[in-house]
Structure formats: C-alpha cells, structure tokens
Amino acid sequence: MKAAQVGASEYDARIRRADDLASKHPFAAEVLRFYSQVAEFQKKLYAEVKKDLSGKSSEGVHIPFRPGLPAAEAIKLLPKLTSFLNLIEQAAPPALAAAARAVSNLDATSQRCLLQAYWELGGVNDQLVGPFAQFIPRAFAQPLAELFATRTTAPPAMSTPHDCPLCGGQPLLGVLRPEGDGGKRRMMCSFCLQEWDYRRIYCPACGEADEKKLPVYVAEQFPHIRVETCETCKIYVRTIDLTKDGNAVPLVDDLAAIPLTLWAQEHGYTRLHSNLLGT
C-alpha cells in the first residue's frame, strides 16, 4: 500500500466541512469552530515540515516513521510546538487551554520527551490516556504523521491487517467508499489518518465475524453515520458512509456526531479509539 497524498487542499476541505457542519448542528458548533483553528495550524505545520524535507528522498529522511523520533528532530520542532500551545491557550475550551498552559510551563527536555513518547505510542498504546491528556501531542503530531505516511510504503500484506499497515496505529474510524453498487469498507488510522481495506463483516477489536453479533445502528439525525457495534466485546466503531453522503469528510463528520457518542455510552459500548476531541 502506498499512502494517499495529503496537502493543503485536504486541510481546506476539512475546514470547509467543519464550517458547514457547525451551522447545521448547533450542538457541535463550538467543537467544530475550535477544530477549524487547529486544522489551520496543522495545515501550516504540514507545509513547513514538508518544505524542510523537500529535496531529501524518503530514504534520506532523518525521522523514521516509527517507532522513534530522534531527539535532534524533536528539538527542532519545539519552536513550532510553542506557537501551537499559544494558539490552544487562546482558542480552546478551558480544560484544553489549561492542558496547553501546563505543557508550556514544562522545560524543553520534558516537552521533547512528550513529543517522543506520543510519536512512539500514539494510536498504538494510548487508550489508557484520556482524550484531554493526549490532545496536545496528538493534534501537533497529526500533520507530521500524515506527512511521513505519504513517504512510506507498507510491505505487501498477506491478509487484512487489523492495524494500520504503515504505522501500526489502531483504526479510528470506518469509511465506506462507493464501489460498484455498494460500498467498500476501509479503516482510517488513528495516528497517520491513512486508510486501508478492511473486511466488511468483522469486529476490529475481537475478530467476531458472525453478522448476527455485529448489529449496526443508524440515527435519523445522521443517516450517513453507522455505529457498528459488537455484542461479543461491546466495542464499537463509527463508520462514515460516503455512499449516503458524498460531501462528508470522515474525520470532521465524526467530530460532529456527539449524540452518537452519548447513545453508545448509554448502551454500554466503548469506542475502539477516541477521536481528537473525545466526541
């Protein structure tokens, strides 16, 4: 699998979709307006780092995609992290602004370690960390992970991989993309946001493949979003169905679907991997 190209136009599409959904769903407006500001920053960071890397071949990139982020590379990112923290302190809801202030007050070594720790564990072993604690390194590292994924080629897979073939991250979301008369199921990585093909009837948490134990719920309010549950392990994955709404931008439509998160919690389901804002 060769990663899809990402660039300014993808970020612009996310920002536009966030603005559209904010006017459509007042309950999600605050979350989406904040996300737009984060995505503007990510777009700039992506472009800056891409420029730094231009001319270097993929083999010559000093930052291996995983598992490690060398200290020298992390140190180079610290001034950009400072700009990001300033933005979050000004724009974020109080809990996230406080998290940004706490990171701002760390010394440079601790900030570097925070980036390195997230780069190693993000999307793989971060489920024990709450969404607020991981927000800062996750939002900051996301464009870097997207960029490095585009410069990586996964080894050919023998069977459908459970986790991202490029970086080992867990699935964040399912995506149904139009193919023939139906939809092809793909998974989007929680760390590098790349997609890979996935079996249609299969729980990514426990491997349940009996359709009767994998009920799918769709709310009237979001006809293009499927809550794909598993009765065996009680984990669910949210899937954005692009055959139902071709304008959807999976990453952003997921952030807006706050009522579906509440519904799943009330019914005893736990999400496989939370989104950036825990919505």
Ligand SMILES: [Zn+2]
């Ligand atoms: Zn990945």
Ligand SMILES: [Zn+2]
């Ligand atoms: Zn399961």
